[in-house]
Amino acid sequence: MLPWRRLLRPLAVLALAAAVLVPVPAQAADAPSRGWNNWSCKPSAAHPRPVVLVHGTFGNSVDNWLGFAPYLVNRGYCVYSLDYGQLPGVPFFNGLGPIEKSAQQLGTFVDRVLAATGSAEVDMVGHSQGGMMPRWYLKFLGGAAKVNALVGLAPDNHGTTLLGLTKLLPYFPGAQDLLTTATPGLADQIAGSDFLNRLNAGGDTVPGVAYTVIATQYDEVVTPYRSGYLTGPNVRNVLLQDLCPLDLSEHVAIGLTDRIAFHAAENALDPANAERTTCASVFDTP
DSSP states (O other): OOHHHHTHHHHHHHHHHHHHTOOOOGGGGGGGGGTBTOTTOOOOSSSOSOEEEEOOTTOOTTGGGTTHHHHHHTTTOOEEEEOOOOOTTOOSOOSOSOHHHHHHHHHHHHHHHHHHHTOSOEEEEEETHHHHTHHHHHHHSSGGGTEEEEEEESOOTTOBOTTTGGGGGGGSTTHHHHHHHHOHHHHTTBTTOHHHHHHHTTOSOOTTOEEEEEEOTTOSSSSSGGGGOOOSTTEEEEEHHHHOTTOOOOHHHHHHTOHHHHHHHHHHHOGGGOOOOOGGGGGSOO
């Protein structure tokens, strides 16, 4: 093989990574004035359900969605995002409170979106905890009647070992109690937690909701990455690298900047008009 041909694959990887991780234009920062969290938005016939975006742990309603919210708005969706799981005295970094309480906050927000848009149902896209927490709302708080589809970007549906680090907690007396007291939202996400045992008891899904999980094999937060997958009817589990082997996105990038993941997520929101997701999807129009 000629030397230059050996360079093609690494160069292709670098080119794709540069495209995926390209910074969001500055004007995205005022996305709310361009239709994101625009409470006068009325869903169209093409996209009849508003989309609720649910941020991840340490995220918030703006920073987590500077890439994906404009992506959807530019395609004609009514898009809304909320803050949840706030702790007293901790600004900006949300998703740290008890997840059951966060699910109640989500329910209140969904009711507000439905009232403003006149819609009967919403679709949801969540990143990390934001892809898992809505399942409590669907399963225990009546959310299944108000949600058509839930799309999770690297969700921790069955918890995480954080590459095995959580298995060290028993060796440090008091560490688990401190974690539970100070940041219950983190403790709830440890594999085997009481919260996750209750969430997943009796099955991962509820009838009437379409579930899509989009995972990345390079996830360093949800470990093992397959723990994010769901089992049950009306479930589609997708590995990002099956769509594009060159995609190097890890846990953060899949939700913040990865346009291949964005393309796959939109397909899940509008399956009747879905287009094949490939490496070239990164070059779709903004």
